[in-house]
Amino acid sequence: xxxxxxxxxxxxxxxxxxxxVEEILxxxxxxxxxxxxxxxxxxxxxxxxxxFEEEHFRVFRDRPIDTLGIEKVPGRTFRWKGEYLGDMSQAxxxxxxxxxxxxxxxxxxxxxxxxxxxxxxxxxxxxQLRVRQTLPKLRASALDTMNYWIKGMPEDLAKVLxxxxxxxxxxxxxxxLSGRDNLKKAAASIRKLGPRFVVIKRxxxxxxxxxxxxxxxxxxxxxxxxxxxxxxGDTFAGGFMGHIARTGDLSDSNLRRAVVYGSVMGSFAVExxxxxxxxxxTPDEIEARFREIKNLTHFDA
Amino acid sequence: xxxxxxxxxxxxxxxxxxxxVEEILxxxxxxxxxxxxxxxxxxxxxxxxxxFEEEHFRVFRDRPIDTLGIEKVPGRTFRWKGEYLGDMSQAxxxxxxxxxxxxxxxxxxxxxxxxxxxxxxxxxxxxQLRVRQTLPKLRASALDTMNYWIKGMPEDLAKVLxxxxxxxxxxxxxxxLSGRDNLKKAAASIRKLGPRFVVIKRxxxxxxxxxxxxxxxxxxxxxxxxxxxxxxGDTFAGGFMGHIARTGDLSDSNLRRAVVYGSVMGSFAVExxxxxxxxxxTPDEIEARFREIKNLTHFDA
Numbered sequence: 153x154x155x156x157x158x159x160x161x162x163x164x165x166x167x168x169x170x171x172x173v174e175e176i177l178x179x180x181x182x183x184x185x186x187x188x189x190x191x192x193x194x195x196x197x198x199x200x201x202x203x204f205e206e207e208h209f210r211v212f213r214d215r216p217i218d219t220l221g222i223e224k225v226p227g228r229t230f231r232w233k234g235e236y237l238g239d240m241s242q243a244x245x246x247x248x249x250x251x252x253x254x255x256x257x258x259x260x261x262x263x264x265x266x267x268x269x270x271x272x273x274x275x276x277x278x279x280q281l282r283v284r285q286t287l288p289k290l291r292a293s294a295l296d297t298m299n300y301w302i303k304g305m306p307e308d309l310a311k312v313l314x315x316x317x318x319x320x321x322x323x324x325x326x327x328x329l330s331g332r333d334n335l336k337k338a339a340a341s342i343r344k345l346g347p348r349f350v351v352i353k354r355x356x357x358x359x360x361x362x363x364x365x366x367x368x369x370x371x372x373x374x375x376x377x378x379x380x381x382x383x384x385g386d387t388f389a390g391g392f393m394g395h396i397a398r399t400g401d402l403s404d405s406n407l408r409r410a411v412v413y414g415s416v417m418g419s420f421a422v423e424x425x426x427x428x429x430x431x432x433x434t435p436d437e438i439e440a441r442f443r444e445i446k447n448l449t450h451f452d453a
Numbered sequence: 454x455x456x457x458x459x460x461x462x463x464x465x466x467x468x469x470x471x472x473x474v475e476e477i478l479x480x481x482x483x484x485x486x487x488x489x490x491x492x493x494x495x496x497x498x499x500x501x502x503x504x505f506e507e508e509h510f511r512v513f514r515d516r517p518i519d520t521l522g523i524e525k526v527p528g529r530t531f532r533w534k535g536e537y538l539g540d541m542s543q544a545x546x547x548x549x550x551x552x553x554x555x556x557x558x559x560x561x562x563x564x565x566x567x568x569x570x571x572x573x574x575x576x577x578x579x580x581q582l583r584v585r586q587t588l589p590k591l592r593a594s595a596l597d598t599m600n601y602w603i604k605g606m607p608e609d610l611a612k613v614l615x616x617x618x619x620x621x622x623x624x625x626x627x628x629x630l631s632g633r634d635n636l637k638k639a640a641a642s643i644r645k646l647g648p649r650f651v652v653i654k655r656x657x658x659x660x661x662x663x664x665x666x667x668x669x670x671x672x673x674x675x676x677x678x679x680x681x682x683x684x685x686g687d688t689f690a691g692g693f694m695g696h697i698a699r700t701g702d703l704s705d706s707n708l709r710r711a712v713v714y715g716s717v718m719g720s721f722a723v724e725x726x727x728x729x730x731x732x733x734x735t736p737d738e739i740e741a742r743f744r745e746i747k748n749l750t751h752f753d754a
Contacts, residue, residue, distance in 0.1 A: 239634045333540045335657075336675045356636075357658035360675070369672040369749050374637045374661070408752040446754040448670050451709040453747040 153291075154266065155397035157184045158197040158258045158283050159273020159386070161204070161222065162230040165247075166425060168240060170379045176426040177211055179230065180273035180296070183383035186430050187390025187417045188271075189215035190438060191398040195264050197221035197283070201229040201252045211427070220261045227252040240381050241355060260286045269397040271389055272316070274298050277308035284315045292402055294318035294393055295347075296385070302329050314346040317402070320389050322353045335360070336367070349407060351392065351414075353385055361411045368408045373419035373445055380425040384418045387430065391417030416441045454592075455567065456698035458485045459498040459559045459584050460574020460687070462505070462523065463531040466548075467726060469541060471680045477727040478512055480531065481574035481597070484684035487731050488691025488718045489572075490516040491739060492699040496565050498522035498584070502530040502553045512728070521562045528553040541682050542656060561587045570698040572690055573617070575599050578609035585616050593703055595619035595694055596648075597686070603630050615647040618703070621690050623654045636661070637668070650708060652693065652715075654686055662712045669709045674720035674746055681726040685719045688731065692718030717742045 159181035165174050181198040188194045193216040200208070200222060212219045230253035233246040258279055265286070270293035272280040277297065284293055295316045301309050302325060309329075313319065319342060321329065330338035339350045339362035350362045356378075358371040392414035399406055416438060423429045460482035466475050482499040489495045494517040501509070501523060513520045531554035534547040559580055566587070571594035573581040578598065585594055596617045602610050603626060610630075614620065620643060622630065631639035640651045640663035651663045657679075659672040693715035700707055717739060724730045 239628070327540070334676070334678060336677055354658065357655065358670075358672075360672075367675055367749055368752065369659075369675075370752075371659075371661075371670040371672070374668055374670075375635070376637055377635060405753060412752055443754055446752070448668055449750045451669070451671075451713055451747070452706060453744055 153192065153268045153397050153400045154195065155188055155192050155269045155271070155393060156195040156197065156221075156264055156267040156287070157181050157188070157271045157273060158280070159184060159271075159275060160230055160253055161198045161200050162232050162253070164382060164426065165231070165233040166380055166382055167235040168380050169237070170377070171425065173425045175231070177208055178232070178383060178426055180386040182427065183386035183421065183430070184271055184273060184390040184393075185212065185217050186215060186427055187387045187421070188394035188397070189217050190417070190433060190435065191391070191394030191413070192216075193218065195221055195267060197258045197260060197264070199223045199225060199252050199256045201225065201227045204229050211431070221259070221264060223259060225252050234382070236381060240378055243382070258283050265289070268400070269393060270294070271393045272296065272312070273386065273389075277301050277305055277312045281308065281312040281315065284312060291400070292317040292396065294320055294389065296320050296389060297325065297329075299325055299328055310345060316347055318349045318351065319347040320351045320353060320385070320392070322355070322385065326350070326352050336362070351411060353388055355381070355384070359388065359411055359415060361407055363404055363407065366404050368411060370408075370411045370415045370445065371448060372415055373441060373448070375419060375423060378422045381422050382426065384421050387421035388414035388418040391415070412442060412445050413438075415445060454493065454569045454698050454701045455496065456489055456493050456570045456572070456694060457496040457498065457522075457565055457568040457588070458482050458489070458572045458574060459581070460485060460572075460576060461531055461554055462499045462501050463533050463554070465683055465727065466532070466534040467681055467683055468536040469681050470538070471678070472726065474726045476532070478509055479533070479684060479727055481687040483728065484687035484722065484731070485572055485574060485691040485694075486513065486518050487516060487728055488688045488722070489695035489698070490518050491718070491734060491736065492692070492695030492714070493517075494519065495695075496522055496568060498559045498561060498565070500524045500526060500553050500557045502526065502528045505530050512732070522560070522565060524560060526553050535683070537682060541679055544683070559584050566590070569593075569701070570694060571595070572694045573597065573613070574687065578602050578606055578613045582609065582613040582616065585613060592701070593618040593697065595621055595690065597621050597690060598626065598630075600626055600629055611646060617648055619650045619652065620648040621652045621654060621686075621693070623656070623686065627651070627653050637663070652712060654689055656682075656685070660689065660712055660716060662708055664705055664708065667705050669712060671709075671712045671716045671746065672749060673716055674742060674749070676720060676724060679723045682723050683727065685722050688722035689715040689719040692716070713743060713746050714739075716746060
């Protein structure tokens with residue numbers, strides 16, 4: 153079924169202990185859509201500048217991704233420069249140039265209005281709300297956010313949270329949003345703000361899904377080498393929402409599988425810089441790693 | 454089957470956001486033996502001072518724990534004072550008085566010589582090696598260690614590591630011991646030092662078991678409230694080795710269950726200060742939480 157993402161498209165410059173790249177394609181909408189395109193067709197709403205060339209559009213169009221909603225405007229595309237040190241658990245931002253992203257107002261093409269599944273990438277909550285309200289046929293929307301909006305725009309964030317079914321959030325942000333250190337209580341308190349499901353992302357420690365009467369934990373897939381963690385969260389979201397949109401099934405047991413697909417896709421993302429590994433995948437590799445996570449967590453009760 | 458622990462017995466003074474206790478019974482041998490006693494009978498080798506009263510011995514003897522190896526010597530019992538703040542992921546030591554523990558030399562009673570399963574709690578590696586070599590009938594030994602010995606006595610540690618089947622170690626210590634940030638590589642490199650199995654403990658993120666061709670990850674059980682994390686690692690070890698000694702089964706599938714029992718027992722430990730919850734348990738509660746971890750990790754492939 154139809155899946156739409158609204159988020160950023162950026163050129164990322166990244167340094168990790170394993171190498172360095174300059175101005176490669178990144179951003180939340182990019183990682184999400186490329187990932188979800190392994191599960192279903194995807195529509196993208198984002199903004200780019202005049203420096204965004206045909207070759208960049210082609211990265212999306214070579215996959216089942218509709219780029220009609222990628223608006224090209226005067227100016228330069230969003231740029232981010234960051235560095236990861238040691239165990240690479242944290243990005244250190246070296247430079248951010250918002251450029252055309254600074255005045256981004258998502259525009260939904262008429263052909264997207266029937267969309268059934270939505271991922272609201274990490275943009276201002278007022279913009280997220282406007283997108284959510286533009287789409288009358290949604291069966292489920294998921295939202296990502298960050299400390300900047302939690303601290304700076306709590307009222308706008310509360311409004312959009314009240315309208316979404318799923319919140320994807322990392323551990324420290326879940327604590328900040330809820331004011332609770334205990335994650336189980338944090339999730340319970342966030343569920344009262346609107347989302348029926350809260351997925352707390354824990355990076356190399358996996359992810360936990362909190363529902364009405366159910367908790368599910370999936371590990372991260374243990375890798376020999378993490379090259380570049382950039383985009384892992386949006387890639388997780390792409391696998392998660394990609395599986396949900398592909399199946400159209402919002403049951404607890406299917407959301408558990410969706411979390412595992414999120415973990416699977418996140419593990420591929422970090423094996424190479426930028427989109428490298430996500431563009432080189434095969435469906436068989438995805439299914440094989442899904443089964444490996446089954447083996448990784450299986451025990452006889 | 455028979456299970457022996459060598460480690461510390463201490464009086465702990467602990468402050469957490471949830472309360473404060475003074476001089477309650479603690480120490481690695483204490484947490485381990487009380488926990489493992491829910492699975493099998495346990496023998497303890499440790500040292501205490503003259504202030505260790507009959508009431509303290511009775512805490513052990515009320516459980517199937519043989520205290521013949523607890524040596525009482527002139528002086529005061531080991532004391533530790535610590536504090537946990539915020540998310541309580543780290544203990545801040547406020548005071549350590551080694552007292553009689555400073556000159557602890559483990560003495561193995563003759564009646565313990567047939568012991569088949571051994572847990573070498575966190576004491577000097579030369580002492581651990583001596584204990585390991587004193588026991589001719591061992592089927593498996595597990596070892597705990599810490600940064601202090603990894604940095605300070607790497608040669609002694611290498612000697613004892615070469616003699617044990619299982620290393621239980623936390624995440625940061627695994628990185629320190631192996632010189633590898635990547636945990637999969639860290640475990641592989643530690644396995645070359647001797648242990649067939651490496652269990653990396655990740656606190657609230659669970660634990661991962663690395664074997665020959667197998668990796669298994671168990672989550673921590675999500676709790677509404679963590680009162681006091683003291684002893685969680687030794688409690689994990691007590692559930693893990695308790696299940697192994699109870700079954701006498703060193704297969705991969707049984708070690709997976711042992712990790713889950715470790716996680717189960719660790720989750721009980723932190724629900725109250727000190728031994729509180731571990732003394733109030735029932736076998737049914739243990740089995741119920743084991744099944745809850747099964748539910749927590751289950752998905753249909």
